[in-house]
Amino acid sequence: MSEVNQSCVWEGHIFSNGWGSATGGVAPVIEPSTGEILSTIGVGLPEDVDLAATSAAEAQQSWASMPFDQRAAILREAARLLKDRAAEINEWNVRECGSTPAKAEWELHATYEQLLMAAAMPMQPDGALYPSAMPGRLNICRHVPVGVVGVIAPWNFPILLAMRSVAPALAVGNAVILKPDLQSAVSGGLLLASVFEDAGLPSGVLHVIPGGPVTGDALVRHPKVGMISFTGSTAVGRSIGQICGQMLKKVALELGGNNAIVVLDDADVDAAASSGAWGAFLHQGQICMQTGRHLVHRSLVNEYAQKLAERAKKLLVGDPHKDQVHLGPLINQKQRDRIDNIVQKSIASGATLLTGGKYTNLFYEPTVLAGVTKDMPAFTDEIFGPVAPITVFDNDDEAVALVNTSDYGLAAAVHTRSMSRGLALSSRIRAGMVHVNDQTVNNEFHIPFGGMGSSGNGGRFGGPANFHEFTQTQWVSALDKPIIYPF
Template sequence: MSFFETQTWNGRIFSGGWREGDGGIADVVAPATGETLAQYGVATPTDLDRAVTEASQAQRVWAAVPFTARAAIFRRAGQLVEEHTPEFISWLAREAGSGVGKAGFEAHLVASEFYSAAAAVEQPYGQLLRSGKPRLSFSRRVPVGVVGVISPFNFPGILSARSLAPALAAGNGVILKPDPRTAVSGGLFLAAIVEAAGFPEGLVHVLPGGADIGAALVDHADVPVISFTGSTAAGRAVGAAGAQKLKRVHLELGGNNALIVLDDVDVEAAASAGAWGSFLHQGQICMTTGRHIVHEAVYDEYVRLLSEKARHIPVGDTGASDVPLGPIIDERQRDKIHALVEGSRAAGATISAGGSYDGLFYQPTVISDSQADHPAFTEEVFGPVAPVIKFSTIEEAVSIARQSDYGLSLGILTRNVMRGLEIADQIPSGIVHINDQTVDDESVAPFGGVGASGTGARFGGAEANLEAFTETQWVTVQGEIERYPF
């Protein structure tokens, strides 16, 4: 039987092996065609209770495994992702509407997460502390127990793996609830990787399902840490529910990211970067360039070039061809995108390219003559839409960029990189790219936003991941029992 044979997982959840969920089954649907690709098992809160109990037991065994053995398992997991990348790409293309290039990049990131986790288990996990007493005093990082991971549909593999792998590296068990629209590429494929790599049975559970299973996971008394990636509105609800339970909740939420284009740029290169930032994966990325803030001296040429690029980017069924852009995930999201575009048109903006759709295929869209209060400029569109606004002074550009409540990613294009850094210092953002657009990710770099874009520890890099998925424990050791006056 080949890896990830459909008959092994079809209609099942992954919880102590492959088995049926108490919630029955649901279809895996290709958004491009409406075709049913397979079925997944639907989990219930009863399944969750069983999974948490098993993960808690397996976690204690896992935490005691020598780090050399754990590192070997993570390396094997990374190798398995690389070996089966074509199959992973196929699922991302059909189930998530990913272009082949985007899917390949995502597969590479997933493998990197497991390799980085292998390195992380070999790193120091504490520090010696000074003490006023004659004793050894140190702090160390210890596992929290069981981590709950709730991941979205847009980059389903990496946005699951970037919490799954480091949480396991920190010695925890994991309950993963993928978005039901991408239950395979965001969950069941990773379950097969975990199983084949040799992680202990019961340590990782993949429980696809609806909002009820997500709410139960956040509410569960024996899941002390939640890692949630999704919309800001949903994140507020998750954060509030977790606070009631005194949980640590890491929220990586939305963005309306600014790309500031100064007057000294190579405009062709700038438009290329802007097109990638706005149109990659149909704009369904939290880091998507949602606001193009362009100096008046290059504004007209930038709009012309960006519109030209938008009109020539093929859109189609990524599961059947290697077109770069695929479908919007569902009708609800498509209608939200179109309402924002039409709302901006009604407010006085110009649709310089796109602005139309066929089924779930939305054309790359450029909106010129944008104003800071136009709907597509002020809100996170989560679609292939590039609103462009003009500025005349640096102070004006900074003011426009700061108007958003979000603070995830910022790009600044200029030949004067020090001036770019000076501008970046004035705009709150968790990520800054000088001379690049707003979309990027690496397993070794801390990732996260400020303001409405998120709260909690960053993802990425040994230090950030330890902060996210462990507790700090203070330990002292002395040779004799301390004498007290009582």
């Protein structure tokens, strides 16, 4: 693998009408496993956002009018280049974000699929004919671009969660300003900008401006940005939704989750524990769909807890760039301290620590807590770390009530030997995604993805939902001869 700290065109820069310096200067790229400075990135400020929005608004019109096959060809070329540069992008994902190589490779392939799906969008029907009560009137309802779409992407799956908005937004004729998180700006922003630049995307159609809250706020509030697609915490999402509501601006919010796996009394315990471990510990639990609550029938709870703890104890934690491990580092100290505080407070309230509960630097051991009740922080809070809290229930009604206690409603899973029972239970669970005999962390590029309640505003990413998410509907009617009205 190449050395990631070699001189690159993006080093210390932002991407806005080519590579250039940012008003906010530069920031270091820090490897969470070691604390080593890998490189520098440009930091955008409101002035950079303003220049980008003006440029994007101008470039968008010619991009939208480009023949659909030419737009599709650019997106296909971007997909090819993404695959061609997989080694470089994956290495940055490992070192910058603490991903394991397997997670990085999965994310890159999923992003590749997102690009191919987006490349097929321009050739799809972009409207429909509707009948009219007026003789001779032609009614067309069609999807038209929003204009400029602002995308604010997180650090946990920075490539995929940026591209699932960037690619379809571009495909239907929008220009895009992407603000990646400063902790993942290389893999989740600057390398993607390089891919699109080399794929032939016209200048000004895509801007990548890393930055913090001030930069994001400027993007949300800019009058030339017609839509915001945000993936991140519920607290920040509420603020963005409020601003966009006041400005009558379209907004897509994919927010947090406190997702439950429900293990019914007839479940295959080995399979359920496997799903529970994968859902709880994948990428150190730093996933919005993480299995944060394990709800287990009383008759199986001891067996499930034992099997889950056994799986957790076998997982290796360490530097994914240097060693073959299952879990890498948490993204920063603030996240680590928050996770540990939830664990320690829950133990102090009566939860039983079966394994884990310790850390070294940013490496947190996979943790299993038994005897968790619904008033403990391990039950009520989104953990976003490698912690599996187990709560007991006695019947299906109680299980559903426990799932729906949370204000979040992103994902859930149900384990049972009866598919019909699982499907019946799924209809009572308030979540945007429910998986029977699987775990909560699922994504397929062509299926609408999103949550309910505090997990989002009802918007969806993926497949046909993308047409509605990144466009506006326009009604056009036409008559061959004008109507003569009474006055």
